[in-house]
Amino acid sequence: MPELPEVETVVRSLAPHLIGRRIVQAAFTSKFVTPGNRSKLAARLAGRTIVGIQRRGKFILLALDQGTLVVHLGMTGRLLLDGAPAGEHIYGVFALDRGVLRYQDPRQFGRIEWNPRRIARLGPEPLEIGVQEFSKRLRARKARVKPLLLDQSFLAGLGNIYADEALFAAGIHPLAVASRLSAARAARLHQAIRDVLTLAIEHRGSSISDYVDGHGGRGWFQVLHNVYGREGQPCARCGSAIRKITAAGRGTHFCPNCQRR
DNA sequence: CCGAAGACCTGCTGGC
DNA sequence: TGCCAGCAGGTCTTCG
Incomplete structure (x- = not known):
């Protein structure tokens, strides 16, 4: 689903609402979206503050006061602020000190990971390369x-x-x-x-x-x-x-x- | 190095 | 009307 323009739009729409927010609690419920130890990932995020959000290729980088969480939306992934209609297939919930962020993904092709190696193998940004x-x-x-x-x-x-x-x-x-x-x-x-x-x-x-x-x-x-x-x-x-x-x-x-x- | 094919998932649609 | 093959904005692995 989402390519560079969609991911860029998501990042811009989220930034004003997420920067400066503290993650009070996180929970993940898909072994595909969050491979590996899901409760360990949730524990690592609890108490962290979001200091920045940016796009790299089709990846969303959530910069925290300690470390970076990387989200790829796959084909059908969505990051939704509270107020946005959600419904089925919610596989990630970030309870913030003000508001909630949810990850929805019917096909579960997306990924929420801690410092994935794939980022390092990305080529240049199409809007930056000469x-x-x-x-x-x-x-x-x-x-x-x-x-x-x-x-x-x-x-x-x-x-x-x-x-x-x-x-x-x-x-x-x-x-x-x-x-x-x-x-x-x-x-x-x-x-x-x-x-x-x-x-x-x-x-x-x-x-x-x-x-x-x-x-x-x-x-x-x-x-x-x-x-x-x-x-x-x-x-x-x-x-x-x-x-x-x-x-x-x-x-x-x-x-x-x-x-x- | 390159390309094709299959795998990972769920949901919708088009054709019979 | 109803069913199911085929297809979907992505990426990875395997194989030739």
Whole structure:
């Protein structure tokens, strides 16, 4: 579910309500979301104060006065402040000195962990890397461009929606070989990624089925999708029917006319 | 190094 | 109407 724009929106919606709060008590009830010793994790959090919250790739980093708690929302994870409608599938509860934060996740693909090693293996932030560095990294790889964009150690934060949308904006076929892209096309892709992510953040992310921010609010970038979820519909640029194929095991949407091999 | 496939979960939908 | 295969915004492991 949540890619960089959604996670960024969640972080921004939570920050004013969480920073400075003390965790009075925590409880976890899923062996998938919180692998390992759940009561030990809860004990470690009790009494800690939240001093900061930030995003790294698709991860949420909750900086505490001692240590860092890392949350990944997986496909259907939500962090909800009190007042946001919750319901079923609550697998984490953080009782704060003022208010409550809940973790909801029907599919339990998300993770709540203490200093996971995966963070260290993340690639650069797409909104921070410069065009030269991006182009160099991209053209050094023989992989197909779509699977590469989904590789979090190559670039941290893109997922299936924004990879497809960025490739459309850049006019690049998802199965193009990265090392064979010209410098000009690599630069176009760099700019397209920046544009798509920035616009999506401005629209508070894409809400297709599950995604909401910390208050339960939906995003609306989905109305601006050009290819994702638009199989068979006319391309906004040229009118050709949008096609859907499988790449990297994921549904991949593109315009066969605007994105030639 | 690269890609495909299967695994981890639950819920919804589209086609028969 | 009702059932079930297939699919879903993510990531990891295994295998060729």
